[in-house]
Amino acid sequence: MASMWKKNVGWLGTVAIALVIAGCSKAPAPEPEPEPEPQVEDTRDMEAERAAREAEEARRLAAEEARRREVERNRVVSILSERVFFDFDRSDIRSDMESVLQRKVSVLREYPGIVLRIEGNADERGSNEYNLALGQRRAEAVRRYLLSYGLEAGRFSTISYGEERPLVRASNEQAWAQNRRDDFAITNYGRLDSGD
Amino acid sequence: MRAAIDKALLLLCAASILMPAAAAAQDPERDSIPSDVRVGILYQPSFRPGIIVPPISTTDDMQELADSAREILLRDFDFGDRFQVMRVGDDVPLEGPVNYNLWDQMGAVWLVIGALEGTPDSPVLRLSLHDVVFKLLQDVQAFELPSVGDERMRLVLHRASDRVTEWATGTAGMAATKIAFVGHGSGGSEIYVVDSDGYNPHQLSDDNSITLSPAWSPSGDRIAYMSYKGGDPAIYELSLNPGRSTLLVDLPGLDLTPSYSPDGKTLAFGSTVDGRTEIFTYDLSQRCCPERTTFARYSNSLSPTFSPDGKRIAFNSDRLGQLHIFVKDIPDGSPELVTPYIYDRSVHNAGPDWSPKGDRIAFHGWVQGQPQIFTVAPNGRGLRQLTQVGRNEDPSWASDGRHIVFASTRHGYEGLWVLDVVSGRIRRLVRAAGARLPAWSGSLDSPSHFAEGAAAGSYNNR
Numbered sequence: 001m002a003s004m005w006k007k008n009v010g011w012l013g014t015v016a017i018a019l020v021i022a023g024c025s026k027a028p029a030p031e032p033e034p035e036p037e038p039q040v041e042d043t044r045d046m047e048a049e050r051a052a053r054e055a056e057e058a059r060r061l062a063a064e065e066a067r068r069r070e071v072e073r074n075r076v077v078s079i080l081s082e083r084v085f086f087d088f089d090r091s092d093i094r095s096d097m098e099s100v101l102q103r104k105v106s107v108l109r110e111y112p113g114i115v116l117r118i119e120g121n122a123d124e125r126g127s128n129e130y131n132l133a134l135g136q137r138r139a140e141a142v143r144r145y146l147l148s149y150g151l152e153a154g155r156f157s158t159i160s161y162g163e164e165r166p167l168v169r170a171s172n173e174q175a176w177a178q179n180r181r182d183d184f185a186i187t188n189y190g191r192l193d194s195g196d
Numbered sequence: 197m198r199a200a201i202d203k204a205l206l207l208l209c210a211a212s213i214l215m216p217a218a219a220a221a222q223d224p225e226r227d228s229i230p231s232d233v234r235v236g237i238l239y240q241p242s243f244r245p246g247i248i249v250p251p252i253s254t255t256d257d258m259q260e261l262a263d264s265a266r267e268i269l270l271r272d273f274d275f276g277d278r279f280q281v282m283r284v285g286d287d288v289p290l291e292g293p294v295n296y297n298l299w300d301q302m303g304a305v306w307l308v309i310g311a312l313e314g315t316p317d318s319p320v321l322r323l324s325l326h327d328v329v330f331k332l333l334q335d336v337q338a339f340e341l342p343s344v345g346d347e348r349m350r351l352v353l354h355r356a357s358d359r360v361t362e363w364a365t366g367t368a369g370m371a372a373t374k375i376a377f378v379g380h381g382s383g384g385s386e387i388y389v390v391d392s393d394g395y396n397p398h399q400l401s402d403d404n405s406i407t408l409s410p411a412w413s414p415s416g417d418r419i420a421y422m423s424y425k426g427g428d429p430a431i432y433e434l435s436l437n438p439g440r441s442t443l444l445v446d447l448p449g450l451d452l453t454p455s456y457s458p459d460g461k462t463l464a465f466g467s468t469v470d471g472r473t474e475i476f477t478y479d480l481s482q483r484c485c486p487e488r489t490t491f492a493r494y495s496n497s498l499s500p501t502f503s504p505d506g507k508r509i510a511f512n513s514d515r516l517g518q519l520h521i522f523v524k525d526i527p528d529g530s531p532e533l534v535t536p537y538i539y540d541r542s543v544h545n546a547g548p549d550w551s552p553k554g555d556r557i558a559f560h561g562w563v564q565g566q567p568q569i570f571t572v573a574p575n576g577r578g579l580r581q582l583t584q585v586g587r588n589e590d591p592s593w594a595s596d597g598r599h600i601v602f603a604s605t606r607h608g609y610e611g612l613w614v615l616d617v618v619s620g621r622i623r624r625l626v627r628a629a630g631a632r633l634p635a636w637s638g639s640l641d642s643p644s645h646f647a648e649g650a651a652a653g654s655y656n657n658r
Contacts, residue, residue: 089544133473140472143471
């Protein structure tokens, strides 16, 4: 135990020296000095090399971690952003949309800090004003579904855009089917952003 | 010509009576009209008395104003649909006493003699209305005009033509009015305003967001509307002079479809309750106390519109599983269905607007999957379909209770159109993609309206 401690201190010492040297080397143009003795330079080189290796390793690990986080973040964001579609003039959850919502439930349980805005939308066919109410019902339907799995109410806000923000600007059944939907905006990324 | 029109109308009626059956076969899900109710486009063939406005006499320095004033009067009388505007050449003798026999021979019933007096800084338009048939002076008034070049000139002249219409028919015209509507904007949509004759369209709001559902205050100097500019959709109020927007009501959730009571003291609007929409009233004089007036769990109530006495509202609700128009007393009172319930159909009736005369409620309902304009009495009687070409939506009554402005795609262009429900005459008001949700102001002739305009020095806000 004691020897390990010593070893650690020694190691830390070298790192500290290496850091000091590294720090010095970055200092603005020092006055020209006589060439240092080759032996000393050698040791410093070795230490610097080791420090560089370690730094490289740390960078690699950090990059790997960042990549892992990136992949995880993309997974979470893509699951949470998956749209939920509705039938004409309906706001009840379609059975084929439950799997989408189930994926959201598990991700939301995994990341309790995430906060979502659920945005209800309608196709262009109904009246402009009624579609606002319909979009609100669609947002609310998904919010209720998520709450029914015990997720906290404070994590969800709702808004309706009626028919004002179509996904596809066309007047046919395919476009309408795409436009009758809930979008999801992540308003707080929780620990996806805080980084632990 | 008259015979041809009658024949065309007959054909239209026949077609529209036959059509529901055919429609039911094609698409049984999308109809607002029961197949056993006969709804035809039936307009009364009405006599429009001839009116003549000879050139207005004036001095040389105001000739241009005199000519444009006459054009405005003539167009107002034409658009008002109460007169047959008759054109006369400049060679008709105007000197001396009125030659009633001459005008009578030309077929005129009314004669408007105008004289522009005063100076270009303070012109005065003297208008006299003569009854050609009974050979007498019906009425006369001197209208003080703003100085030449003032932006309020057109509105003041519209006001004069509305008075002349009132002398002749007993009810004022609707020329001195404006129409607010929703049009494209940088952030989605903005509120626009246009004169009743299609002149002077301009953008009023500058929200760079989604704005919807403009509604005029009875005084005509403010417009309530819905905007997303604050993030949470709320009701704002735009003053016309200058065009400034202030927050009016912001309850949790969506606040939508505002409507002023006729006395201007109450605002009715829709707001979110447990994820659905209910109608609230808000005390505008106290600036407080939103109070819920509809109670229908699991369904939406929205788009309120007041009866002229302010005691009832008509509104839109899906409480029966179909979208219908209801009428109820406020604050308490149970909703009564106004539009016909059709068993086993997906009915879509929306956008109600109560006529300022009180006798009809206009709305749009689906026929073969396309919205068309209808009117119905507040007790649910006398359903009438008024349009059948293209999509026709969101009707709003003029102050005269006989003209309706609505959004339409007829003839392949989006725009706003004006329909005379008595004669069936129709004219385009605005041709613009995305022009929708029109709201017709009341008569803009209150002294306060003009005083404010004068104080601001400019009628145009942008």
